[in-house]
Amino acid sequence: MGFTAAAGFVFLLLSLSVVQGQNDWGVTFTSTRICAVEGSTVDIHCSYRYPSRINGNVTVVEEVLWFIKVKENLPVDVRTDSEFAGRVQYDGDKNDCTLRITDLKPSDSAVYSFRFITNQPGGRYTSEPGVTLSVTVFQVQVNKPYPKAYPTWAVLTCHSSCQPFNNPSYIWYKNGLKIQEDTSFIEQYFDEADSISCAVKGHEKFSSPSVCVLHETCNRVIYTERSVCVSKGSSVNISCTYNSYYKVTSKFWFRPERGPQWKNPSQSEDLRTDSQYTGRVQVFETERGRSTLRITDLRETDSAQYQFTFRTSYFEWGSSLHGTTLTVTALQVQVIRVTLLQSYTEAELKCHSSCGSAGRLHYVWFKNGQKNKTQQTSTYTDHFYPGDNVYCAFRGHEDYPSPSVYPSIRPSVLVSPSEIVEGISVTLTCSSDTNPAAKYTWYKRNQSLPLSSGDIYHFTSISSEDRGIYYCKSEDHYSVDVFVDVQYPPNLPSVSVSPSEIVEGSSVNLTCSSDANPAANYTWYKENEESPKASGQIFTITDIRAEHSGIYYCEVQNIRGRHNSTLHLTLSTVSPFLRNLTTKMNRIRLSLVVLMLISLLPLTLWLRKKTTPLHSTTEPTGCKDNIELDACPAHEDVSP
Incomplete structure (x- = not known):
């Protein structure tokens, strides 16, 4: 029920949501192509939908699964696939269908499809095709552009088969020590003993393996596993291979954070002298150049990163590179699903740990103290009777099982x-x-x-x-x-008409929708008419005429209440072609009128100037002192 594993890194190549399905059934993927780094954790996100009711029956999802294989025409749940043992988890809230895969391997590259099954007849859906996952490993590529003129000059590139990060900043390590950041390549002189590794900033845990730049033999350390997960109380072996260009004078394993604060990481305390590990640590070499750290009677406080270092008379291996991460977990049995039958209980159980990467571990199940020899995955389904007890353990660590549970006793x-x-x-x-x-x-x-x-x-x-x-x-x-x-009454319905412009003789759809539980019934009415026009969410009027214009309203109703909304249906008597033609002609006429007015404006002004009367400035004789206007005769200048 939810994840307890450490969060991983998910890198999307296609960020747009992709919807599959039709009608009320379907699956929506956040991305259909994902690129992730080997050893990391990936989340494949999707959501699914289905009708809430069919013929009055409430739809209940009974089973969900992710798969990459099909056997006998049936998909194989990745939770039961031995290749994914302990590495996959499902997470789901409402209609979410997220798949988490931890400790990724290159063999995990595949197309992942999702399938869900409901209680309805034929009520199942499978996504097609699904999500393509590509698992990549960062690698250092060496190029020697001038082997004769500059034999120790090299150009190095940090390469991956797909792009798991957006606009990454790179980190480079020489002989285990950080030397440069930001660029995806470096070029410089190298010594014969130098080894190089690269990583993306912020994800140093997933660095590339160290490679020798100039010769096959150089100073380097390569860890066998990036992460290890084991149960509390058991033992663990953590291994690495190492090469030295010079004779090794000393070597040991350590935890970087437990060394004295005033010393650099390579001067951290040897675990064999650490009081926390007294009597629980051994270091041995089964073959030359391979060192193994063994820790017994594991405790949850032993969860940490472990690194190896060696020294020579001229050189000391750096410790900036990430080592092996150990997670110590206490197992628990979770009851995932139970079905109560007449005399027994059918239950699906899951052996759960807090590990983010238990991919190389197999499980063992015990029922009433007897080992189940056929069940090796993290899930177990069986029939249980009152008094039956079940517990699980990691294979090879059966002495450290989970506490027992009693699946038939349930609230x-x-x-x-x-x-x-x-x-x-x-x-x-x-x-x-x-x-x-x-x-x-x-x-x-x-x-x-x-x-x-x-x-x-x-x-x-x-x-x-x-x-x-x-x-x-x-x-x-x-x-x-x-x-x-x-249950709740219908919400205010939403109504619409299609097409938006209605022409006589065409077909018109009036659509009404409302959220309601139980599902609502839809009825269409026309104003001033008592009898309904139609039932259902869509009311179609074919060969529409002028008499169809008017106000319509949609009524939605269930046992909890009713609601209605109205719309105006207006019929256009002019065809779209004629309407567009008329609009264009009116625009042309208006343009011609404006042009004629502009051309006549100068002529109008000239004529007005010519016809303006010129009044005499000479007063008539005998009228100078006359204040009665009518006593003076009118004089006009009639000259041209």
Whole structure:
């Protein structure tokens, strides 16, 4: 139920969401191409959808799986594939379908498809084709452009088969020490003993193997495994191979963070002298140039990074490169799914650890103390009767198993009231026969609910968003899933008309949609008409006429209420061709009128100037002192 593994690095080549499916069924991928580095962790994200109801029956998802293989026309769940033993986990909240793969290997490169099965007849869906995962390894490529003139000059490139990072900054290491950052290549003089490695900044854990620049023999250290995961109380071997251009005078294993703070990492404390490891550490060589660190009686505090160093009279191996990461885990059995039958319980169990990379470990299951010789994966499905107990262990470490669980003893969930309507108060009660009283945890579709440590989970005012599958956990026992179906009246419906411009004789669709539970019934009416025009979400009018114009409204109704919305349907009597032609002609006429007015403006001004009267400035005789206007005769200048 959720991930406890360390987060990995996911690198998307295609960031656009890709939707597969039709109608109400389908799968949406965040990306269809992913590139990741060997040894890292990748999350493949997707979401899926399906009808909430079919013929009145609530749809419940019964099974989900990811696969890359098909056997006898059936997909093989990657959780049961031995190649992925302990390395895959499913995560899902509501309709999320995320696959996590840890400790990636080049052989994991494949196309991953998702499939889900519901309780409806024929209610199953498989994505096609799926998500393409490419697993790459960083490598140093050596080029000697001037072998004769400059025999020790070389150009080195940090290369990968695909691009797992966007705009990366690179880090270079010479003889285990960091020397340069930022660029994907370096060029300089090298000594015969030099080895080189590269990594991407921020992801130094996934550096390339060290390579000799000039000769086959040089100073270098290569760790056999990037990460190791083992169970608490067991033993572990951590190995590396090393070469020295000179005679080695001393060598040892250490934890970088446990050395004296005033010393550099290569002066860290030899684990054989570390008080935390007294009597629990051995270092041996089974062959020349191969060193193995063995730690026994492992504790969770032993989880750390381990590195190897050697010294000569002229040289000391640097320790900037990442070593091997050890994770020590305590196993637990989780009850994933239970089905209560008449006389027994069918349960799916999972052997869970906190490791982010348990890929090379196989599992062993024990039922009532007897080893199951056929079950080697992290999941186990069987029939259980009262009194049956089950535990698991890593193969080869059977002396350090998980605590036992009793799959047939499980709590039950009571929902009150039985009929749930949005806005009311609802109580979920988890009960079991455990004594003393158990601690409870509540889940909604694989996602733990906050503030839910008691046997009662309460909704003061339940909403439609609370609809879903719930179950509770008592210690290591999970209850049967309970579907909480929240009913609510239809929301205000959304109405639309297509096409937007309606021409006489064409076909028109009026569409109405509304969210409701139970599903709503749709009825179409026209204003001032009592009888309905149609039923269903889409009302189609073929060969539309002028009498079809008017106001329509859609009514949605279920047992919890009703709602309606209106729309105006207007019929255009002019065809689109004639309407466009008329618009163009009107524009042409307007342009001609404007041009004529502009051309006539100078002539109009000239004529106006010519016809303006010129008044005499000479006063008439005898009228100078006359203040009565009518006593003076009118004089006009009639000259041209």
